[in-house]
Amino acid sequence: MTDVAARAGVSVGTASKAINGRGQLRAATRERVLAAAAELGFQPNALARGLIAGRSYTVGVLTTDSFGRFTIPIMLGVEDALGAGEMSTLLCDGRGDPLREQHYVRTLLSRRVDGIVVTGRRLDPRPPIGDLPIPVVYVYTASASPDDLSVVSHDEQGAGLAVRHLMRTGRTHIAHVTGPERHLSARLRAAGARSTLAENGREFAAGGVLWGEWSEAWGRAAGEILIRSGAPFDAVFCGSDQIARGVADTLRESGFAIPDDVALIGFDNWDVMVEGCRPPLTTIDPNLTELGHVAARRLLSAIEGDPPEHGEIRLPCTLVIRQSSEAARPYEAPPAASPVRASSQHAES
Amino acid sequence: MTDVAARAGVSVGTASKAINGRGQLRAATRERVLAAAAELGFQPNALARGLIAGRSYTVGVLTTDSFGRFTIPIMLGVEDALGAGEMSTLLCDGRGDPLREQHYVRTLLSRRVDGIVVTGRRLDPRPPIGDLPIPVVYVYTASASPDDLSVVSHDEQGAGLAVRHLMRTGRTHIAHVTGPERHLSARLRAAGARSTLAENGREFAAGGVLWGEWSEAWGRAAGEILIRSGAPFDAVFCGSDQIARGVADTLRESGFAIPDDVALIGFDNWDVMVEGCRPPLTTIDPNLTELGHVAARRLLSAIEGDPPEHGEIRLPCTLVIRQSSEAARPYEAPPAASPVRASSQHAES
């Protein structure tokens, strides 16, 4: 900066104003400074700026339990919303170790990040990272404390979409195969499906929810169980795309036509799964990237000084129709849903 | 820091020494300062430190073309090797847009990162990000400039492992189904397989390489082609796990037993693919996390002032045996391979 000022024949103060477009400067002076800066390839030192501003124009992204399938799209959303401004993203991978996590929180604080996004690969709430002097937003994995702000997918609503789609297209006996009951996402999806069925005086086919694992192998096994049970079913709503793929394989190989005999819906909209499935899989998209977007924007607004928010923001899921569920009647997309707070009604409209 | 010093009844200079364990201090003084710091929850301002040191103890990770399946494990490795020290990771997603990328490079420079890791999801070399005043290491996606240091997987060697395993277990007619010929990884894998066959006086079965796409659908189609060709084959080496899964489905449904009639090997060791495959898939692991590790360590050593390296470091792939390829004779793992430089011999031993 000193060099730039010297080269432009002005003082550092003036150079600073020129470069930041602040203060009253003659156009000619400003251009002279800018030219000098360009020639010298000058890059203002963000550290020095941060030192003055008392902040770093950086936010920390802390994952609870390593990165993966779910964290990536979320991070993309966060990075996208942040990068639009002049914010940068500091990455920390807690690897599921609370000690490691605390260490990272200290590091982030020490680096004077303006805020922190906490995320994880499970929907189940986690203990808050502590009471920090900067804004914190939890995404996907909510904070167990209602004083924190969490942005999560509305899995119950998503399950409702799936079941409603099946009923709308004439299915009457809907089975549900999903992951472990100890996972909140499995419970929420089952609950959402059940209550939507109940609203229409129905119940799950085949004697209720089949709890298992989040794997194709379980989906295949569950397919067998369904068939052997002898119970009638003309649709299976699965708790994940992987499970749905497994179910699809078993059904197809046992002579069931999809979607003619049985309609199939998954959950996640995981590209390689829905596309690899035969036939391509109708599914519920939890819109993880959008989750990241919203979280980052809320964090930004808190950083800008807006009053702190708290509670859970549940963003609606979306139905993505492919060939595994044939629309008997042409399907009309519901009007674009907007975020709802946990306290208000479901976003199913 | 001023507060800490006051509380401990010393000057800031002394407090600084106590906290950083530098200089000659009486033990009692040091403890008094440390106690004061703890009580105040003092976190040294990394920005101020960086301003003095002229560096930020941060490295930038720049992805060429968005994050994905391949970038994640690499980032994990990078983050892991870096986090061990006191380095933090600044994330930037270039999204395949050169302008965006340049913008990020400027941002990183402005933030005075100590070094940059450049990565991408394709093996094909990319133009260098420019001549920077700090060390840069390219991972997976190599730099097109031989003056840069790139760390990549040794796909030819990996393909060699696969073919050698098949021959060792008695297979004589090995077909190859892979991705688009325009992808370097597809060409390298094919070349590695071909040359290993040639060393044993063999050629690809079924008339040569079947180039296609990186999808299950292509794998299924290729399975059909193989069968219809009428050419004899007792093994298929695939360019990716996804393709292998597709091939497996077609073969199984056409009455071929895997591995009894046909052995199958994939590439990538992508968990959901190899486990979802029936039977579980033998594959080649490109050890992406290790790639990230090595890249980060090299970057660190360059940052510490070690002489700059350049050229391509090719890290060996690993054979992971599962049920899709039965070992006729018990398989003996080769001795742990060590990194080889591009200029030296292949790491196949």
Add this chain to the structure above:
DNA sequence: GTGAAAGCGCTAACAG
């Protein structure tokens, strides 16, 4: 052993 003072690169308030 410890304190005082200078300075990292920049911005902001005030003179001129």
Add this chain to the structure above:
DNA sequence: CTGTTAGCGCTTTCAC
């Protein structure tokens, strides 16, 4: 309009 000055929080000589 432009230059001067103080100071962000910390480290680091160099006196004492």
